[in-house]
Amino acid sequence: MKATFKIYTLDFRRPSGTSRGVLTQKETWFLILEHEGHRGIGECGMFKGLSMDDVPEYEATLQWVCDSIEKGKTYLWNALRAFPSIQFGLEQAFLSLEAEDPYELFPSEFTNNEAPIPINGLIWMGDKGYMLEQIHQKLEAGFRCLKMKIGAIDFKSEIALLDAIRNEYGPKRIELRVDANGAFKPSEALKKLTELSVFKLHSIEQPIRQGNVGEMKSLCEKSPIPIALDEELIGVIDTVDKEALLENIRPQYIILKPTLVGGYKGSEEWIEIADRLKIDWWITSALESNIGLNAIAQWSYTLNNTMPQGLGTGGLYTNNFECPLQVKNGYIYSRNDTGWPPDLIERLCL
Known part of the structure; x- marks a missing residue:
């Protein structure tokens, strides 16, 4: 088996604001496997400034994965506990x-x-004007959850x-x-939550920012x-620590981004404890390209969660990849009349 990786820069259609600053570009990495004439691809969408694996040795770790690919998915996944986005890319690449x-990683009614x-x-x-403009666009597009x-x-x-918004809707x-x-x-959070209620x-x-466990527990109460x-x-890796965190804070919800919490397996550990x-x-995507978004959406469908998921990020970029995913009337579809570029993996290998 041969493994390589490729970095790719996604360009936002419009600068997108978060509390951490304005985003104009997003780097991502693709892990590509080749074996007996077949190829598989997975996206390692490390999020700079947010991911626990935003470290200088990130690409060196990807190269180690490529050099060690014969050790297999299970060994590598366990060795990559400190690199959740690579864990996720590895899972995708082997399934692919x-x-x-x-x-088509998870064949289902969704993929059909x-x-x-x-x-x-x-x-x-x-x-205010820009945010109202977005809201009206989403409502015209059929969304009922914003x-x-x-x-x-x-x-x-x-x-x-x-x-x-509430005066109108x-x-x-x-x-x-x-x-x-x-x-x-933390000192102002409860007052602001009361105003928002x-x-x-x-x-x-x-x-409030992560790490303030006592304050977060009090807020949830x-x-x-x-x-x-x-x-x-x-950054909460061990299942014992995951259970301790949720038992202590007792939130009403948790939001799972596979790229940030160790892929499918890491997310499923959280789900089992939360249930x-x-x-x-x-489930929510974390600004991956359509390759990663597709992998998250297909898996998300198999979980049978009827709540609106956070999977509407595919249209953010000018240079994303053509794919079957389509957002319409507040839903994401996987159209079977539209495919992926036939040479996409080959082009990324160059």
Whole structure:
């Protein structure tokens, strides 16, 4: 078996704002396997500034994986505990290599275009006019669940924006999720959550920065809005530590990004614990290309979670890859009348 990797830079159609800054480009890495005339591909979408594996030796570790590929998926996955995005790319690449179609990792009604997945529409941070423009576009596109990034503009402006939305669209018309990306200070978080609660929000992701376990536990006990842990899960590797974290904080939800938490296997460890503790969850992509998004969406369908998932990021880039994924009326579909470029893996090998 031969393994190689290739770096690829994705260009945003429009600068996209988060509480960590404005994104114009996103680097990603593709792991490509070749064996007996077959090829498989997986995406290692390390997220700079957020992933635990954003370290100087990232590409050296990818090269070690390529040099050690004969050791097999199980050995390598266990050796890569500190590199969750490479774990995920490795899982994808082996499934892709073994599949009849290298892009159909989990054959199902979804991949046959018989059943779509409900998703939320993502509203990026910006000034009030830009955010309202996005909201109207998502509603015209048929979305009934919106996720808004907050924490980049001043809080009063965000309150005014939410007030304008709710004056026009009640909670029966639109389910609103907000994502603070840890933007609130622990000392002010409960007050802000109380102010936000009048807007009948579905949930708020990561109101304070990860690592403040005691403060987060207290917020989950007192908050008038259900809290979802996101960044809090990053870097928690051992299953014993995962269980201890959820038992301690007791959030209402957790959000699983396979790229950030160790791929399918790492995510499924979280799901098993959350189900046991009666904590709800949903799946979200982490700005991967369509190759990684496709791998997440196919797996997500097999989990039978009926909540809207966070899988609507495929249209963010000018140089993404053509693929069967299509977002329509608040759902993501895998069309069987549209395929992948026939030479895509070969081109990435060059």
